[in-house]
Amino acid sequence: MNALLLALALGAQLQQPTTIPEMWGAWCARCHAQDGTGKIKEPTVTVEPMDFTDCKLATSEADADWERAIAKGGPGVGLSPQMPGFEDSLTPEQIRGFVSYMHGFCKEKGWPRGNANFPRPIITEKAFPEDEFLILPAISHEKEVEFVGLYEQRLGKRSMFEIAVPLVSAPGSPRYNGLGDLELSFKHTIVAGQSASGAPHIVAAGVEARMPNGNFEKGAGEGSLIFEPFISAGTMLGNFYLQTQFKVEFPTNREHAERAVLYNAYIGRDTSLSPQTWTIGAEFNGENHEYAITPQVRKGLTGTGALAAAVGATIPINERQERGVRWVGYLLWEYLEPWRARR
Amino acid sequence: MGRVLALGILGTLACAQVIAGQATGSITGVVTTTAKGAPPIRVTIDQNVCGTELPDEAIVVDAQGHLANSVISVVGLTSSVPRDPVITNERCRFGPRVQLMRPKSSVRTTSRDPILHTTQAQEASGRSIFNVALPMPGLNIARPIGAAGVVRLSCNTHPWMRGWMIVTDEAAAVSGADGRFTIDTVPPGTYEARVWHESLKGAPQKITVVAGKPTEINFSLK
Numbered sequence: 156m157n158a159l160l161l162a163l164a165l166g167a168q169l170q171q172p173t174t175i176p177e178m179w180g181a182w183c184a185r186c187h188a189q190d191g192t193g194k195i196k197e198p199t200v201t202v203e204p205m206d207f208t209d210c211k212l213a214t215s216e217a218d219a220d221w222e223r224a225i226a227k228g229g230p231g232v233g234l235s236p237q238m239p240g241f242e243d244s245l246t247p248e249q250i251r252g253f254v255s256y257m258h259g260f261c262k263e264k265g266w267p268r269g270n271a272n273f274p275r276p277i278i279t280e281k282a283f284p285e286d287e288f289l290i291l292p293a294i295s296h297e298k299e300v301e302f303v304g305l306y307e308q309r310l311g312k313r314s315m316f317e318i319a320v321p322l323v324s325a326p327g328s329p330r331y332n333g334l335g336d337l338e339l340s341f342k343h344t345i346v347a348g349q350s351a352s353g354a355p356h357i358v359a360a361g362v363e364a365r366m367p368n369g370n371f372e373k374g375a376g377e378g379s380l381i382f383e384p385f386i387s388a389g390t391m392l393g394n395f396y397l398q399t400q401f402k403v404e405f406p407t408n409r410e411h412a413e414r415a416v417l418y419n420a421y422i423g424r425d426t427s428l429s430p431q432t433w434t435i436g437a438e439f440n441g442e443n444h445e446y447a448i449t450p451q452v453r454k455g456l457t458g459t460g461a462l463a464a465a466v467g468a469t470i471p472i473n474e475r476q477e478r479g480v481r482w483v484g485y486l487l488w489e490y491l492e493p494w495r496a497r498r
Numbered sequence: 499m500g501r502v503l504a505l506g507i508l509g510t511l512a513c514a515q516v517i518a519g520q521a522t523g524s525i526t527g528v529v530t531t532t533a534k535g536a537p538p539i540r541v542t543i544d545q546n547v548c549g550t551e552l553p554d555e556a557i558v559v560d561a562q563g564h565l566a567n568s569v570i571s572v573v574g575l576t577s578s579v580p581r582d583p584v585i586t587n588e589r590c591r592f593g594p595r596v597q598l599m600r601p602k603s604s605v606r607t608t609s610r611d612p613i614l615h616t617t618q619a620q621e622a623s624g625r626s627i628f629n630v631a632l633p634m635p636g637l638n639i640a641r642p643i644g645a646a647g648v649v650r651l652s653c654n655t656h657p658w659m660r661g662w663m664i665v666t667d668e669a670a671a672v673s674g675a676d677g678r679f680t681i682d683t684v685p686p687g688t689y690e691a692r693v694w695h696e697s698l699k700g701a702p703q704k705i706t707v708v709a710g711k712p713t714e715i716n717f718s719l720k
Contacts, residue, residue, distance in 0.1 A: 171612060171634050182614040182633045185655050197542065199657050228629050236626030237654050239616040243639045244631055 175252040183253070186238075191260035202235040210261035211309065216269040221254040222247075223428055233430055233458020234493070265312045267347030271357035273389050273396045274434045277451050277467050277483050279419035280400050282359035282387040284315035284344060286491045296479025299374070300324040301335065313344035317363075323375040331373035337366040342387070356390040363402075371411060378411030385417075395424045396436070417442050423451075430460030438467075446472040449483065461492035523707040525681040525691065527715040529568040529673040531698055535559050539658045541590070544613050548590035552658065555595050556697045564677030565695070565719060567596040569664045572681060573690040573702070577669035579683070584608065585651060585661060587615040587632055592651055592661030596672050596696070601646045601665050608638050616654040619663065622647060629654070648694070662696055680712070693717045 172181040180189060186204050187193050193204035207213045224232045226247075228240035241250065258268075272283040277291070289305040303321045310316060321335030342361030349355050363383040369376020385402035398421040406412035423436020431454065438449040451467025466484035488494075536554035558566040583599040585592055587609040599605055607617040609632035618629035619641070627649065628641040643649060643665055651661030664670065671679040686709045693700040698719035707713045 178633070182631070185614060199543070199655050228631075230626065230629075236618065236620075236629050239618065239629040239631040239654060241631045241633070244633050244637055 175249070175256045178249075179253070179256055191257065200235075200237040202237050204238075207257050207260040208262070210263050210266045210312070213258065213261045214266040214268055215272060217272060218251070218254050218268075218270055219428060220269070220430065221257065222250050225250045225253055230458070231429075233460065263312070267313060267344050267357060268349070268355065270349065270355035271347050271389060273391075273398055274423065274425070274436075274453055274463075275465070275485070275487065276398055276419075276421035276423070276436065276438055276449075277465050277485060278438055278440055278449060278469070279398050279421040280342075280385065280387050281398055282342075282344060282357040282389050283347075284309045284313060284342065284359070286489065288488045288490050289485050291483070291485045293484075294482045296481065298326045303335075313347070315342050316340065317342070321369075323369065325374040327373060331370060331375055333370055333373070333375050334368065336369040336376045336381075339364045339366075342385075350390075354391045356388070358386065358388045360384070360386050367408070367411075377406065379406040379408035381406045381412060395422055396434075397422055413443075415443055423453075429455070430458065431455040432460075434465075440469060445474060445478065447478070448472060451483075457494045459492055459494055461489040461494040463487045521709055522683045522685055523709050524712045525570075525572065525684055525705060525707060525715060526712045527570070527679060527717065528677045529565045529570070529679065529693065529695075529700075529717045529719060530563040530677055531557070531559055531565045531719040532563060533557055533559065533565075533698055533720065541658075543656060544590065547611050547613050548656065552590060554658075555591070555660070558595070558675070560675065560677070564673075564675070565698070566673055566675045566677065567662075567695065568673040568677075568679070568698075568700075568717065568719065569596060569598070569670055569694040570673065570679050570681065570715075570717065571664075571666060571668045571670035571692050571694070572684065573668065573692060575669045575684065575689060576667050577681075577683075579669075582606075583663065585617055585663075587611055587617065587653065587659070590615075590653075590656050590659060592617075592653075592659055594672075595660070596662045596664065598664050598666065598670055598672065599643065600667055602642070602644055604640045604642050605663060606638055606640045607632065608636070610635050614655050615659075618652050618654060619643065620650045620652070622650070660696075664694065684713075685709075691715055693719065695719055 172178040186200050188195055191207035193206050220232055226242040229235040229238035275281050285307050286309050287307045291303040293301045301321055301323050303319050305319045307315055307317045317340040319338035323335040325331040340363040342359050344359045346358040365381040367378055367380050371378030382405045383402050387400045389398040400419045402417040404415040418441045419438055421436055421438045423434050425432040425434050434453040436451055440447045447469045449467045449469045451465055453465035456462040464486050469481040469483055471478040535557045538551045539554050541548045541550055541552055581599050583597045583605045585607040609615050612635055615632045616629055619627040630639045646665050649663040653659035669681050671681045673679045684707045686707050688706045690702050691705050692702045700717045700719040705715050
């Protein structure tokens with residue numbers, strides 16, 4: 156009888172939390188701290204949890220990834236197995252509530268949400284600012300081989316700069332191997348949000364400057380300083396990513412390079428929710444009156460998806476004899492993300 | 499005629515049971531140690547549920563040296579005894595501390611505590627098999643475990659909590675609080691019996707089982 160009274164008293168003392176903030180306090184705060192910083196006086200896990208007040212960190216991934224982390228636990232997104240899965244104890248609505256609550260730890264306005272951080276197409280430049288390092292190989296039907304090393308770094312909440320260093324192996328007798336035209340680029344996110352239907356959207360504008368350092372005579376450079384203002388945009392249509400880019404090239408030396416209008420559009424979708432998913436898509440690529448399509452596949456190579464690769468083929472739609480197929484792809488590293496989890 | 503047939507069937511069944519009973523023996527014995535148990539664990543988290551002190555169950559030994567939670571198994575002898583393991587989080591301990599389960603089967607985990615527990619299962623290599631949250635009492639969550647081996651259980655919110663699943667198809671038993679164990683239905687023959695304990699070690703022993711009676715074997719662990 157005394158044991159029953161004790162149990163009843165204990166039950167009354169320890170009422171189960173019912174709201175998301177109460178649940179956060181009773182459960183999540185045990186590792187992630189009441190304030191979301193992950194800093195605990197007496198930690199019971201060996202891996203330091205993410206700091207959700209770090210806006211860059213807390214806003215750069217899609218809600219679906221955070222929901223998966225809560226439902227499946229750390230391994231669901233390639234992170235530590237010390238984060239347990241809650242899929243058997245919480246409803247999908249509650250899990251979404253936790254993600255929304257977690258976003259509240261970032262107190263600064265203006266950070267574009269990761270829902271608009273779509274997978275990168277091979278040619279169409281995405282609108283979301285990234286911290287990435289890429290290697291983009293390309294092989295044309297004329298055996299011209301190009302490797303572009305690309306470094307991207309976010310600046311503040313919505314901007315990014317980029318440096319592209321191409322290495323070119325151009326056909327000829329003898330074959331020319333050397334540096335191609337260096338490119339510097341700046342981009343700023345103008346609009347980022349969510350439509351009434353829930354589809355995320357993002358628009359960015361920027362400008363690239365291509366240097367005339369490559370060997371023009373050997374086919375490894377344009378022989379002109381070229382300014383390339385562009386607009387990139389992205390949204391989702393159901394489960395499909397839609398990304399577009401419109402760019403104009405203004406050469407300063409019109410004897411070597413022509414003014415050109417470039418327009419790219421990408422449609423693709425993931426085959427699963429895992430960061431290691433295959434993403435299947437295709438691009439329409441236009442430059443003045445030359446058109447091509449680039450079917451492609453992309454795959455996350457590590458549990459977190461911080462390392463990814465894509466491969467595709469740019470197939471001309473018109474003037475097919477002269478242009479031929481160009482094999483393209485990339486190896487991408489999100490250098491601020493952990494690429495494998497600690498135990 | 500019908501009565502004769504029924505009697506015949508009953509007689510055959512009875513004979514078969516006798517033959518089956520005589521055809522097997524059992525292994526029984528006691529596990530002992532000279533090692534001492536560790537002092538209680540001081541609890542600083544969730545004291546309203548866990549209390550302020552919990553026994554350290556890494557070595558559970560009585561005053562006579564009888565050792566609990568040892569697993570004795572018969573090498574190469576497959577057992578068909580049903581195993582339905584349940585891991586219960588109760589008063590910030592896993593119950594039972596050590597239990598048997600079969601490879602490629604499921605284990606159920608539940609909680610009776612009104613606080614967040616997690617049940618994380620890891621292989622000996624440290625690879626995580628699963629980690630599920632049990633934030634409220636009464637949940638029942640089943641998870642598969644694949645290969646044979648020793649699986650370590652832990653709780654990410656209460657670091658002292660420890661449990662073990664011995665995943666095997668072999669005939670096996672866990673020693674009780676008095677150190678005793680029994681493995682039934684062992685066909686006559688000579689076997690090797692092994693002992694496992696989470697923090698002590700003991701040598702394997704040869705044992706010859708005869709039909710119709712228990713064969714005694716004792717283990718001393720260090």
